Amino acid sequence: MCKFVGRSDSVNELIKIIEEDFDRVKLKIQSIEGPAGIGKSTLFDHCIKQEQLDEKSFLVLRIDGNSSQSKDPVDIICDLLLSAKAYPIQNKQAGQIFPYTTNMIKYYKDFQSELLKEYEKKNPNEDSEKFINSINRLVSIGKGINSIFPKTAEYINAENMETQFSDLKTPIQDLTILAMETVGFIQKLTLTSDKLSMRNQFRLNPLIPLSQSLFNDLSAILDKPIEKSKPSPSKIKGIDRLLLVIDDYEALQPIISDFLTQNFLKSLKNAGFLSTVVIIGRDSLTATSVDWNQYFDNNMCDPIVLQNLSKKEVLELSSKFGILEVDQQEKIWNETNGYPYYIQLWKEEAQSGGxxxxxxxxxxxxxxxxxxxxxxxxxxxxxxxxxxxxxxxxxxxxxxxxxxxxxxxxxxxxxxxxxxxxxxxxxxxxxxxxxxxxxxxxxxxxxxxxxxxxxxxxxxxxxxxxxx
Incomplete structure (x- = not known):
């Protein structure tokens, strides 16, 4: 029996945004907003199940801040690759679907390991975990690692790390913007010819090669390869659209915000395939960063803002959960304020005795x-x-x-x-x-x-x- 109640307008609106033809844009961004427990993820899951989107022409990528424990943006990207769903790619490994990105992640991990070894050699009494966390923070905001951890330095000054973080939110340089808005820009500069040049890219801005690699993989499987002269994954028949879902965005925002707004989503604006990005979070998306209005004003759909269920809907949901006594239903309404998650917990408590x-x-x-x-x-x-x-x-x-x-x-x-x-x-x-x-x-x-x-x-x- 379906346990979904109400939200019919929001369901229809979300399905329309995801499935309807695009209007002069390659990228649409839809936010689902509301306080915790209001049913944002449940709404999206209901739409996916009802429309069977992962069995249509969509490649679905999804990450959830509630389940991800890593603070490393590269690990978050790995989770994104592993989440890939589409009927034509069943039983395929992430390395087969996203070879560019998988290799780039491997190169980055090797580079990170080199930095750690150097740090431990120069600073044997320092906390190496703090160093790795600092690298992750640098990567998450898209600035050059070498600006704080120069390979040529005699010593790496760990005390200066925190004092310099305030400077890391400066606007991305023109070269970075050009790199992400011009398809194949990095490749045209022949910066990816070998591991040495990749390390130079990581020092300049680690998010650029990671973002460009993911974009190259998606272009190859959904449209056509960016570079015909290099080996790439083949176009996968039956899928030609990207559905990117970022759930519990407030947990992921500090880690991947710049990867999205300063890099990856800019590429999708000029892609040869259509993309819909659904961002699920408590806060107004545009309030989380000025980048959303600055770079994606023409791509943003009106937010879907969920409110608590009405009393009638709470009583209906209670009945579907098997709670039929009037006094119990009234108690649920009074205690949960119409929050679906609390109603679910109330039911579990009633069944288990607490x-x-x-x-x-x-x-x-x-x-x-x-x-x-x-x-x-x-x-x-x-x-x-x-x-x-x-x-x-x-x-x-x-x-x-x-x-x-x-x-x-x-x-x-x-x-x-x-x-x-x-x-x-x-x-x-x-x-x-x-x-x-x-x-x-x-x-x-x-x-x-x-x-x-x-x-x-x-x-x-x-x-x-x-x-x-």
Missing amino acids: LSSVKLKQFYNRTTRWMTKIQKEWLESIVFLDTIDVQTIGDMGLKNPQEVKNWFQDEGSIRDPNANPFKFRAFVKSRILEHIKNSDPTLYKNNLKQAKFAISKSNELNEELSSL
Whole structure:
């Protein structure tokens, strides 16, 4: 039985964007936006299943920030290759489908290994893991590795790494833009003739050769080879369009944003094949970077912004889950605020008699996966409060209570949108408290004690104000 309810307008809109003919452009970019648990990924998966897009003329590539653990943009590209789906390429390895990209990744890994060996030789007492993380950060924002790790330097100054990162977001040079907007530009300059020149490319901007290699592979299998003089994969019959899906974009944005906006997507604008890019995330896509409007204004479709389900839809979904008692359905509506993910969890709890420690941990990780370490600390403190305001936050012992309040106000997936003053969503609050109680009893005990003090002090203040 299908468990998908509502969203008919959004479903039809997304299918139309993916399948309809393009209007004077080679690239369309569609975002699906909304808070965590609202059903963004479920909506897309429903469309894929309903239309069987991976059995039509599409080559589907998909990455998910929720499942990817790597901070290395090259590893993310590897995941993208391994995700390839299309009926004509069943049982084929990524190396067979994407030979250019596979070889380029191998060359890059060799280059990275050389840098690590040099670093360890020059800095035997330094943390090599920090060095690799720094390289990954450099690659993710598309700047030259050699600008900070010169092979000719007598020593590599690890202390200067962090201070120079602020300069790495400068606009891409004209040469870089020309390289990505002119098909085959790098090849015409004969920069890819051997491993030495590839290393020079990596130092200039590692994302350029990686992006160009992926574009070359896609051109060969969906349209025709960029360079007829070099061996390349053959055109694969039955597929001629690219569907690129980036799920949980807020988790992947720091890693691959520049790869997309400064490199790869620019190539797709001038490709010989059609491409649709679907980006699924909490935030407005255009708010994540000025690059989207600057470079892709003519390619951007109106965002699909999901809202919580109506009460009628919640009751219908509850019935499909086998929950038929009226009082239980009302409880689901009151606790979940119409969030499909919470309804799913509510059903699982009802069937199993409660959530296990493992399930609670999974819920906590999903709820906080985009939060920084300090934001998680804020969450684990203020979740004990009845109401969230500057006074109660300060009484919990947190610094900068106004900053914490502003953060909570913007966290739509944990804040009850109907509460005034601010409160946690009841469903989220109860599960996070239970997780803290199970995972760290001491923290639970201390924060509960502090919260009782903060609440008592707030009540006293309210009584004084009401007596005036």
